[in-house]
Amino acid sequence: MSSTAQAIHHEDHHQGWFERWFMSTNHKDIGTLYLSFSFLMLFVGGSLAMLIRAELFEPGMQLMQPYFFNEISGMHGLIMIFGVIMPSFVGLANWMIPMQIGAPDMALPRLNNLSFWILPFAFILLLSTFFMPGGAPAAGWTMYPPLVLQGGESVAFMIFAIHLMGISSILGSINIIATILNLRAPGLDLLKMPMFCWSWLITSFLVIAVMPVLAGAVTMMLFDRFFGTNFFNAAAGGDPVMYQHVFWFFGHPEVYIMILPAFGIISEIVPTFARKPLFGYKAMVYAIACIAFLSFIVWSHHMFTVGIPLGGEVFFMYATMLIAVPTGVKIFNWVTTMWKGSMSFEVPMLWAIGFIVLFSIGGFSGVMMALVPADFQYYGTYFIVAHFHYVLVGGALFSIIGAVYYWLPKWSGHMYSSFWGKLHFWSSVISVNVLFFPQQFLGFAGMPRRIPDYNVAFADWNMVSSIGGFWFGATQLIFVGVVIHTVFFSKDKATSRVWEHAHGLEWTLPSPAPHHSFTVPPVIDDSQLAHGDVSH
Amino acid sequence: MLRTDEKIELNEKTVPDELARRKAGARRTAWIIAAIAAAFFIASLVQGHLVGIPH
Numbered sequence: 001m002s003s004t005a006q007a008i009h010h011e012d013h014h015q016g017w018f019e020r021w022f023m024s025t026n027h028k029d030i031g032t033l034y035l036s037f038s039f040l041m042l043f044v045g046g047s048l049a050m051l052i053r054a055e056l057f058e059p060g061m062q063l064m065q066p067y068f069f070n071e072i073s074g075m076h077g078l079i080m081i082f083g084v085i086m087p088s089f090v091g092l093a094n095w096m097i098p099m100q101i102g103a104p105d106m107a108l109p110r111l112n113n114l115s116f117w118i119l120p121f122a123f124i125l126l127l128s129t130f131f132m133p134g135g136a137p138a139a140g141w142t143m144y145p146p147l148v149l150q151g152g153e154s155v156a157f158m159i160f161a162i163h164l165m166g167i168s169s170i171l172g173s174i175n176i177i178a179t180i181l182n183l184r185a186p187g188l189d190l191l192k193m194p195m196f197c198w199s200w201l202i203t204s205f206l207v208i209a210v211m212p213v214l215a216g217a218v219t220m221m222l223f224d225r226f227f228g229t230n231f232f233n234a235a236a237g238g239d240p241v242m243y244q245h246v247f248w249f250f251g252h253p254e255v256y257i258m259i260l261p262a263f264g265i266i267s268e269i270v271p272t273f274a275r276k277p278l279f280g281y282k283a284m285v286y287a288i289a290c291i292a293f294l295s296f297i298v299w300s301h302h303m304f305t306v307g308i309p310l311g312g313e314v315f316f317m318y319a320t321m322l323i324a325v326p327t328g329v330k331i332f333n334w335v336t337t338m339w340k341g342s343m344s345f346e347v348p349m350l351w352a353i354g355f356i357v358l359f360s361i362g363g364f365s366g367v368m369m370a371l372v373p374a375d376f377q378y379y380g381t382y383f384i385v386a387h388f389h390y391v392l393v394g395g396a397l398f399s400i401i402g403a404v405y406y407w408l409p410k411w412s413g414h415m416y417s418s419f420w421g422k423l424h425f426w427s428s429v430i431s432v433n434v435l436f437f438p439q440q441f442l443g444f445a446g447m448p449r450r451i452p453d454y455n456v457a458f459a460d461w462n463m464v465s466s467i468g469g470f471w472f473g474a475t476q477l478i479f480v481g482v483v484i485h486t487v488f489f490s491k492d493k494a495t496s497r498v499w500e501h502a503h504g505l506e507w508t509l510p511s512p513a514p515h516h517s518f519t520v521p522p523v524i525d526d527s528q529l530a531h532g533d534v535s536h
Numbered sequence: 537m538l539r540t541d542e543k544i545e546l547n548e549k550t551v552p553d554e555l556a557r558r559k560a561g562a563r564r565t566a567w568i569i570a571a572i573a574a575a576f577f578i579a580s581l582v583q584g585h586l587v588g589i590p591h
């Protein structure tokens with residue numbers, strides 16, 4: 001099979017550079033585009049984060065006008081969520097799903113091209129707002145009216161950018177669902193699919209259900225601002241709190257859109273380096289489905305202090321705490337997979353273990369915030385900031401970096417230096433805690449989020465946090481070096497299996513993987529599957 | 537039960553038709569999902585209309 005695959009590989013290289021990258025319909029090239037785009041945006045969003053931490057290094061106003069601080073903190077959030085975490089997961093889906101289910105490509109390749117190429121335009125629109133009179137929208141990534149409507153005209157650009165990002169991710173998800181449901185190799189039943197495919201199948205349905213709701217929310221905002229409607233205008237009888245309900249009906253599933261694919265990745269990496277099949281495969285699938293369902297009925301935990309009826313507070317409190325149960329199942333199963341395994345600690349495994357620990361810390365603070373009376377203290381403070389950075393940086397971002405270290409040899413055909421990979425990991429895992437752990441103390445003590453100045457009482461921990469921030473930011477330059485070196489300069493050839501105990505169809509292809517994955521559907525041999533209820 | 541080499545042969549023979557059939561299926565799936573997405577968009581506007589606009 002590998003010889004046919006290689007023949008096709010050569011055929012495709014007659015494409016010119018422009019054709020290959022701009023008109024691509026190939027899942028691997030489009031995956032590479034997504035990953036490169038999000039890598040770039042990681043440094044754009046990261047630079048804003050460095051500015052935020054620089055301003056907060058000391059109390060008082062040092063570097064910028066307060067309004068500019070508001071602009072960069074909101075834009076940092078929007079860029080990291082829509083420009084980094086979501087597209088990099090889509091990039092990984094593009095690369096891996098056809099290879100993991102034995103398909104030649106994604107089901108709808110031209111749609112795939114469209115979904116990617118919408119994104120750069122969306123971000124040009126979004127980033128251009130910095131240069132407009134009145135500046136970028138400055139009301140945080142949650143864009144609450146009436147505050148966000150008090151900015152300049154740039155709000156229209158932000159809204160169109162959000163529409164475009166929404167269309168892009170909806171089209172991407174449609175493609176993923178269509179691919180998984182229609183292009184699996186004969187014999188690869190749904191319940192034999194790798195966990196990464198499962199996590200993305202379920203995530204896609206979340207995207208389909210909630211991105212249109214975000215689009216609806218910002219469309220109403222657009223009409224309020226420019227066409228005289230009063231959806232959210234209290235002065236004219238509208239309801240600003242309704243915006244929060246609509247936004248968080250999107251927003252909470254959105255946070256799971258940013259973590260479920262991570263769960264899939266960790267479930268791929270841990271069994272490989274524990275040299276055991278994933279513990280409780282089916283339970284893992286059901287747990288993801290259960291989390292996805294529950295994510296639709298917890299949104300008001302973001303609004304406990306806004307004044308909802310007591311019955312509502314109690315309902316949303318218990319529903320939120322319920323999510324900890326399937327989440328706990330997942331953590332238990334990863335740990336049990338490692339239990340008595342013959343573990344080794346290659347670079348991807350380090351990131352996976354880092355994920356499990358850091359994500360758990362973030363999950364625990366989530367349960368604390370789910371308690372209504374406690375949340376009255378935490379709401380709007382740095383405690384929230386610490387929570388979502390533990391789950392999004394320690395969780396989502398760590399899983400993405402781990403996935404790159406896991407699959408990069410397969411993509412590029414080269415091994416990277418494990419010394420630099422390990423240095424990258426240890427420096428990141430220490431600095432990320434220096435950065436975010438103190439923010440929990442600051443939050444307890446009452447330091448508000450999204451404010452450029454603070455009481456001197458908060459000075460010490462802010463300085464520690466900023467030092468952690470610069471350290472974490474600088475550490476990511478190692479990652480740039482490792483990726484560039486592996487792709488363009490490494491002479492160290494990767495084998496097709498890459499990792500000793502790696503199971504699954506992607507490892508039966510040569511490294512680098514051929515241009516079209518499986519032109520002839522592979523014959524499924526249960527013992528070669530990573531998961532499923534198969535015993536190795 | 538076919539032997540592995542027979543299965544591979546069968547796969548090779550049926551590839552073009554089979555892939556075309558599956559791609560048609562994929563297009564059908566895509567339209568259905570797109571309709572669901574559109575429905576969620578409309579529903580959010582209707583909800584905004586009923587709750588938010590003074591009436």
Ligand code: HEM
Binds near residue numbers: 301375
């Ligand atoms: C056990 C699971 C979790 C629970 C119980 C939980 C609970 C909560 C609660 C109650 C809040 C609102 C706090 C407040 O504003 O007062 C919150 C905020 C947040 N959570 Fe979680 N969470 C969990 C997991 C996650 C995950 C997995 C992510 C993302 C990957 C996430 C991302 C966020 C974000 C971004 C916010 C802040 C939104 C904002 O106000 O800007 N959470 N969480």
Ligand SMILES: [Cu+2]
Binds near residue numbers: 251252255299301
């Ligand atoms: Cu939430």
